[in-house]
Amino acid sequence: QVQLVESGGxxxxxxxxxxxxxxxxxxxxxxxxxxxxxQAPGKGLEWVAVISYDGTNKYxxxxxxxxFTISRDNSKNTLYLQMNSLRTEDSAVYYCVRERWVxxxxxxxxxxxxxxxxxxxx
Amino acid sequence: xxxxxxPASVSGSPGQSITISCTGTSSDVGGYxxxxxxxxxxxxxxxxxxxxxxxxxxxxxxxxxxxKSGNTASLTISGLQTEDEADYYCSSYTGSSTLVFGGGTKLxxx
Numbered sequence: 070q071v072q073l074v075e076s077g078g079x080x081x082x083x084x085x086x087x088x089x090x091x092x093x094x095x096x097x098x099x100x101x102x103x104x105x106x107x108q109a110p111g112k113g114l115e116w117v118a119v120i121s122y123d124g125t126n127k128y129x130x131x132x133x134x135x136x137f138t139i140s141r142d143n144s145k146n147t148l149y150l151q152m153n154s155l156r157t158e159d160s161a162v163y164y165c166v167r168e169r170w171v172x173x174x175x176x177x178x179x180x181x182x183x184x185x186x187x188x189x190x191x
Numbered sequence: 192x193x194x195x196x197x198p199a200s201v202s203g204s205p206g207q208s209i210t211i212s213c214t215g216t217s218s219d220v221g222g223y224x225x226x227x228x229x230x231x232x233x234x235x236x237x238x239x240x241x242x243x244x245x246x247x248x249x250x251x252x253x254x255x256x257x258x259k260s261g262n263t264a265s266l267t268i269s270g271l272q273t274e275d276e277a278d279y280y281c282s283s284y285t286g287s288s289t290l291v292f293g294g295g296t297k298l299x300x301x
Contacts (some may be wrong), residue, residue, distance in 0.1 A: 082256065104290075113295040114196070114229070114237065114280050119288075128288040131192065169242050176225040176284040177242030 070178055071180050073094040073165050075095030075142055078185030078191055089185060096180075099123070099143035102168040105150050107161035107187075115118040117163070118150070133159075155189045163185050192285050195220065195293035198222045202299040208269040213281030214262060219291055221262035225284035228257055228266045231295075232277045240279075241266060273285075276300045 076087040077161040105160050118129045118139040138151040148165050152174070162184040169177035198213040203209040213220065213228075220226055228241040239248055241257035244264065254269045264283070269277055281293040 113278075114231070114282075114292045116282070116290040118291060132287060146251070164236065169239070169248075175243065176282065176290050177227040177239060178229075179239045179242070179248055181236035181238070 071167075072183035073167065073180055075182045075185035076165060078163065078187045080188045080190060082191050083155060083189055085155055086151070086153045087155060087187060089150040089152065089163055089165075089187070091150075091182060093146045093148070093167075096167070098141075098146040098173075100171040102174045103141065103148045104166045104168070105148075106163070106164045106166050106178070106181075107159075108164070108184075109158070109161040112155050112161075114172055115161070119168075119174060121174065152187070155187075157189050160187060160189045161162060192218075192287075192289060192291045195281055195283060195291055197279075197281060197293035198207045199294070200297045200299065202301055203268075203271045204301050205271050205273060207271050208267060208300065209271060210268075211266045211279050211281075211298070213264040213266070213283075213293045215264075215283055215291070216262055219262075219283040219285045220259065220264050220281075222286055223284045224259070226257070226259060227257075227282045228262045228264075229282070230275075230277045230279045231280060237280070271300050273300050 105118045120139045164184045166178040167180035229237040231237040245257040
């Protein structure tokens with residue numbers, strides 16, 4: 070079945086780095102843009118970043134721009150989020166989420182992973 | 192980019208209809224038809240309920256409908272059921288290759 074599985078979360082000190090991964094299965098990964106969305110404890114959803122189906126276009130929320138990098142390896146059906154200079158406010162459950170349509174970004178997301186938890190704390 | 196404005200909570204009885212509003216600006220909700228709605232039961236992955244203002248994905252009940260007027264989008268749930276109790280989030284494209292979510296609305300089915 071169509072599935073996204075995140076991994077790589079954990080506890081990290083402020084200022085350190087972490088890389089999240091998202092393994093896709095059950096669909097043609099290379100045909101879809103993929104987003105990262107996060108939810109801090111007790112807070113709402115926050116969009117983090119998106120990468121186009123072929124990896125050529127990447128866009129970020131202002132809150133992570135310059136610190137986070139989204140990338141993908143279509144040969145491995147895997148999405149990544151490299152998170153540098155982490156702050157306590159980056160603590161959240163991070164979801165990878167598939168775009169609704171192939172090849173384009175229409176900002177609707179139809180397949181969500183279960184999420185991986187990142188805790189930034191000293 | 193500020194979050195879209197949603198009521199913190201709404202409630203209704205089984206069988207009733209409720210509407211959740213999502214207010215933005217002409218730079219997001221009012222400017223584009225890329226408004227989506229998500230249902231989120233705590234501890235589970237969010238679920239897409241409406242995309243592009245008023246379209247339902249396959250498998251979503253026709254009790255869920257979306258609309259937009261000016262800078263405000265709305266999600267209406269008719270024939271409320273207990274399993275509809277969840278958090279609901281709207282989202283909108285912002286015109287600068289970014290996405291913004293609403294603050295979320297907790298729906299209680301009394």
